[in-house]
Amino acid sequence: MCLLLLKKGAEAYLHKEIWYSKHIIRKQRIKKDYRVSELDWTLRVDRTVREANLLRNAKIAGVPTPTVYEIDKRETTLVMEFIEGQRIKEILDELNAEARETLSRQIGTLIGRLHKNNMIHGDLTTSNMILTETGKIYLIDFGLGYNSASIEDKAVDLHLMKRALESTHYRVTEEVFSKILVGYQEEVGSSPMKEIYDRMESIRKRGRYLRVSQKGELTHVISGNQQYR
């Protein structure tokens, strides 16, 4: 059996293996010595099971995800399909503007599709998106995901997407995010979109996310009643 440690992530080891003649990823959530054992065990089991469920439900909803072949609760391990492709993180900055626009819109569509089906990814970053040769985008790593119909949760999810762009793709953040919103709106419809978008803006305004330049100008658009001295 071919066994290759693909990635030693923060919470799991990813092994690439051949499993019944299929290319698979064995994702094992590992024990963390910094946290007490009760907390550690529960978090690992919960996330393993939740991830398996969300991967399956997302696929049913039309969001490409790896197929889950096996769940091992005792080992807090998932066996799932290996997706051949490139991480969006690696290619987003390098693409030409047109290709980046198309890709961003597609990403928006997928997020919109999850949200329309009341699924929250919980960790939307470009590291968790894989572009295959056929141009399909797969979403992976649902370990922090959950089911929710709440506007707040969807808005936080989108907000985190923007935050991830700001820290990793700061040169193209605005351009990419605006296209993500276009694809997102097409999927969820304009009325839910408005509600979610407004909430996202209000999350950004909860004190910590205002962008004020050194000259004292507000660079982030805020509504009129925000006090600024």
Added chain:
Amino acid sequence: MLCIGLEGTAHTLGIGVIDSNGKIYANVRSEYVPKSGGIHPREAAQHHTNVFASTLRETLKNSNLSKRDIGLIAFSRGPGLGPCLRVTATAARTIALLLDIPLVGVNHCIAHIELGRQISGFKDPLAVYVSGGNTIVSAYEADKYRIFGETLDIALGNMLDTFAREANISHPGGPKIEKIAKNSSRRFIWLPYSVKGMDLSFSGLLTAAVNRLKENESLEDLCFSLQEISFAMLTEVTERALAHTEKSEVLLTGGVAANKRLQDMIRIVSNEHDANFFAVSPDLAGDNGVMIAWTGLVQFLQGDVLSITNSQVLPKWSLGAAEFTRT
């Protein structure tokens, strides 16, 4: 060159003096302790006003300097409570005019990290800055400290202090909780664990903990569990930022950095990722004037000076918005 720094973003008025080699001449702090409840901005500002002159005198006395030796003044321009910031800024402007020395405005969060970097000797750390007002995991990239993770609602220190108040634990809440937790039977009580992507949320955890307290749950076990859960949340985000940025240094600073259990947890993940770990000592990790003086000096040497007329305070000047050229 000697720089005097004024810190006054929240409960602490701090005045410190440092020179361009990083030698600290004085670090004097006066903390406003509310009679009840949390910080009242106006009362905190009044406190800073009342103690300013004596704190300044003590600073000069401790440093064995005369005011003529000071070549530069820096002040905390934001983020923070408006009334407190304005008191400090007014004092800074007055001193700048009286002594005829240049004025520099400093971002409070950058100051915490930059002084920590100076003391630790770290070149390019992942910074974990956690206090009563901020909970931020950040790293420097292209002219800014980029925020990887932060709280979506209240700061970790604020959460601990508020819980302490609800439990009638006297000031300072955080250190008392740490002490009480040590007497716990280590019985783990489940409270909401809330990591959202790289961000954190502590308000639900606080509410749940307070509710359990009202149900007469053991205070020791609650303090223990509250620390375990909130610190594990922060450590998880730190570890993920570490895996993502692949930094080889981790700097822990801010008032909550004094907590030994938190230090242990962050040290463990640092070791796992082969990164060096440093926790800033409490007198320089909590709010202080030295960090403002040091960062002001760095900025001044790059030609960053404020005119009095453009020196208005910036209460919402977040770390992610502040441009800063690191040396």
